[in-house]
Amino acid sequence: MQKILLILMSFWLLKSSSQNPLWAQLTPSAPVSGDMTSMFVDSANNILYIGGRFEYLGGKKCRGAARWNGTAWDSMGIGFDRDNMANFSNDVKKIIKYKNKIYYFGTFIQAGPFNTTGMAVWNGTSWDSTGAFPNGGVNDADVYKDTLYIGGDFTKIGAMTCSSVAKYDGTNWYNTLSFPYGAFGIRAFKNKIYIIGPYYTNGYSLTAEWNYLTGWKPSLGVQGNTAKTLNGLERIDTLLYFYGRFTHLSTMYSPCIAGYSGTQLYGVGDGGGVNNYPTIHNVKYINNKAYLLGIFESMGGMTIPGINLGVAELTGSQYCIYGQNIDNVVSDMVGYNNELIISGSFWKVNNDSIKKIAKWIGGNYTYSCSTFTPLVSGIQDYNTNSNNISLYPNPNNGIFTLSFKDVSYSAINITVKNVLGQTVYERPNFKLDNTEIKINLADLSKGIYFITVEERNQAFTTKFIIN
Numbered sequence: 382m383q384k385i386l387l388i389l390m391s392f393w394l395l396k397s398s399s400q401n402p403l404w405a406q407l408t409p410s411a412p413v414s415g416d417m418t419s420m421f422v423d424s425a426n427n428i429l430y431i432g433g434r435f436e437y438l439g440g441k442k443c444r445g446a447a448r449w450n451g452t453a454w455d456s457m458g459i460g461f462d463r464d465n466m467a468n469f470s471n472d473v474k475k476i477i478k479y480k481n482k483i484y485y486f487g488t489f490i491q492a493g494p495f496n497t498t499g500m501a502v503w504n505g506t507s508w509d510s511t512g513a514f515p516n517g518g519v520n521d522a523d524v525y526k527d528t529l530y531i532g533g534d535f536t537k538i539g540a541m542t543c544s545s546v547a548k549y550d551g552t553n554w555y556n557t558l559s560f561p562y563g564a565f566g567i568r569a570f571k572n573k574i575y576i577i578g579p580y581y582t583n584g585y586s587l588t589a590e591w592n593y594l595t596g597w598k599p600s601l602g603v604q605g606n607t608a609k610t611l612n613g614l615e616r617i618d619t620l621l622y623f624y625g626r627f628t629h630l631s632t633m634y635s636p637c638i639a640g641y642s643g644t645q646l647y648g649v650g651d652g653g654g655v656n657n658y659p660t661i662h663n664v665k666y667i668n669n670k671a672y673l674l675g676i677f678e679s680m681g682g683m684t685i686p687g688i689n690l691g692v693a694e695l696t697g698s699q700y701c702i703y704g705q706n707i708d709n710v711v712s713d714m715v716g717y718n719n720e721l722i723i724s725g726s727f728w729k730v731n732n733d734s735i736k737k738i739a740k741w742i743g744g745n746y747t748y749s750c751s752t753f754t755p756l757v758s759g760i761q762d763y764n765t766n767s768n769n770i771s772l773y774p775n776p777n778n779g780i781f782t783l784s785f786k787d788v789s790y791s792a793i794n795i796t797v798k799n800v801l802g803q804t805v806y807e808r809p810n811f812k813l814d815n816t817e818i819k820i821n822l823a824d825l826s827k828g829i830y831f832i833t834v835e836e837r838n839q840a841f842t843t844k845f846i847i848n
Contacts, residue, residue, distance in 0.1 A: 403743030404707075404730045407722055408439070408449065417724035417737050420715045421476035423483065426505075427451065429717045431724065431738075432473025432485055445473055446485060446492075446503075451718055458508050461489040461501070475522050479529045480551045482509065486531065488518040499533060513539025513554055515547075521613070525569030532564030532576050546576060546591075560589060560597055566613045570621040571643050575600065577611040577623070587611045588623070598846060599829035601641065602799070604629035615664040617671045620647060624661035624673065632798060632831065637661040637675065667716040674711050674723075769841075770834060776846035779823035783834070785816050794835040797822065805830070822847065 415435035422429050429449040431438070438447045444460025462471060473487040483503040485492070492501030493508030499519040502509040515535035522531045529549040536544050543556035545564045564576040574591035588611065590600035603609050604627060611625040620640035623630055630639035635648035638661050661675035711725040721741040728736050769786045783795075793813055797806035806822055822830075827847050834841045 401743075402731065402733060403741065403746055404723070404735055404739040405742045406735050407720075407738045407740045408454065416710075416712065416726040418712045419473045419476050419487075420713045420722065420724055421478070421483070422715050422717050423478055427718070429715065429722070430476050430483055430503075432476050432487065433712075433724075434472065435737075445471070445487075445489060446501075449717075457503055458493040460493075461485075462491050463494070472518075474518070474520050477522055477524060477529075479524050484522065484529070486519040486522050486533075499535060500531070513541070515543075520564060521566040523568050525574075530558070530567050530569060530574060532567035532578075534563055545578070546574070558591055558597075562589075565611065568614045568616060568621060570616055573643075575614060575621060577614055577625075579610075588614075601631045601646075602829075603627035603631075612660065612662055613664060615666060615671075617664075617666050622664055622671070624664050624675075626660040638664070638673065662710070663713060665714045667714070667721070672714050672721075674714060772832065772843055772845055775843075776848045779825055779847045780819070780821050781845065783818045783820065783832075785813060785818075792836070794833075795820075796833045796835075798831050798833075799828065 415433060417431055417433040417435065419432040420429065427450070429451075431447045431449065432445060434445065435447075436442060436444060438456075439454030441447075441454060441456040442459070443454075443456045444462065446457040446460045448455050448457060461473075471487060471489040473485055473489070475486040477484050477486075482505075485501040485503070486499060488499065489501070490496065490498045495501075495508060495510050497511045497514045499515040499517060500511060502511050515531075515533060516537045517533060517535035519531050519533035519535070521533070522529060524530075527550075529551075530546070531549070532546050534545070535547075536542065538547055538554045538556070541554060541556055542559070543554065544559040544561050546558040546560045546567065548555050548558060558574060560576065560578075563578045565579070566577045568575050575588060576591075577588050579587075587603050587609075588600040589597050591597050601623065603611060603623075603625070609625075609627045611623055611627070613625070614621060614623050616622075617640070620642055622638060622640050624638040626637065628634065628636050630641070631646060633639055633646040633648045635646075635650070637659055638649060640647035640649065659676055661673050663674040665672045665674075707727050708729040709725065709727040711723045711727065713725070714721065714723050716722070722738065723741075724738045726737070727739075728734065730739060771784045773782055773784065775781065792810045795806070795808040795811060795818075796804060798804050805825060806820075808820075811818075825847055829844060829846055831842060831844050
């Protein structure tokens, strides 16, 4: 399993206040009010872009958008929502670069002189008109094969009906990916588009997958308490990581974070634990290392006193915890000028006044380390992991056939689970005396299911769709 580093910001006081500082104020000036919610580094021009719910920065009125050149802050025109000068309180959810311009996404409705709900374009010196724009907020965006993909809470872009998901080539918008249930996050991965959202309908349980041949279909679900959710997804090396507040991704136990290869799930220990609402809020990949922000109670079997925002490193199958007490939420993280930068809502770190944006100065400091056993399970996409067993038709109406090339098995166990990992059908100790078994699950609702056939120490699992 590839190496990844997880970093989460801490409410937890590891040592006394006399401990050498691990974090320091990045700049002398921090927002007078409001929070920093998103950052992006334009490495070509060495500029750090900031977005959030703030009015002033570096003595300048910024209204939700500012840039740092390594020595000083600069405003970006008049910023966002000029007609609401009394208080800027809308979110900036994502900042990216596309075709040499900086794109801001969020819940604002104006950028500089332009009306432009949910998205804004900065050309390096001023805000550009976006032409057609969404009629609602944009929660996330991704660039893949020179195409911009967005996900959010909109139903139109300009006059074009385009629900929740759309793509843009720099000139034209396309509604071929419209999805009716909303999108919290979006990522392209192995020639497919994955989104996460609030949906629990028509077989969709928090995630959906777009295949250019078959369109949208349900993907991986999560298990957990009634507040279970996915907060985001991120590509790291060869895996797509899902993170949030859950105990299982599909049937894989891996609290708060798990990887997916497109055919296999990768569990990474106990993540943030399972009690008292542990949550991973964000994941960033910087200089070949992955960093996570969130709330957890344990890490790799190490119990942490209380409920904490904490710091952890994951290398292979080892977690290492380290950090200092931070008094509020850390929203984002970037690497800039060879420094690790965090931003958020905090005012103090280890009782020192460090407001809203900080840099790591702790070197290789670590607190404690622990190992765990990585878990891997296979999830096949419309095919089998056995040459002896096949399922057809797929998709189906709930009635399908299992075909066996070999009938020498003494007895088999058949289990079907839904995307939440709940068992919906069992047929234990079945004596196989024919090459085919017809299974009738027509009473199940439409959606995605996983069927497992076990015989002795062998198991075959495949995914099928009831439509």
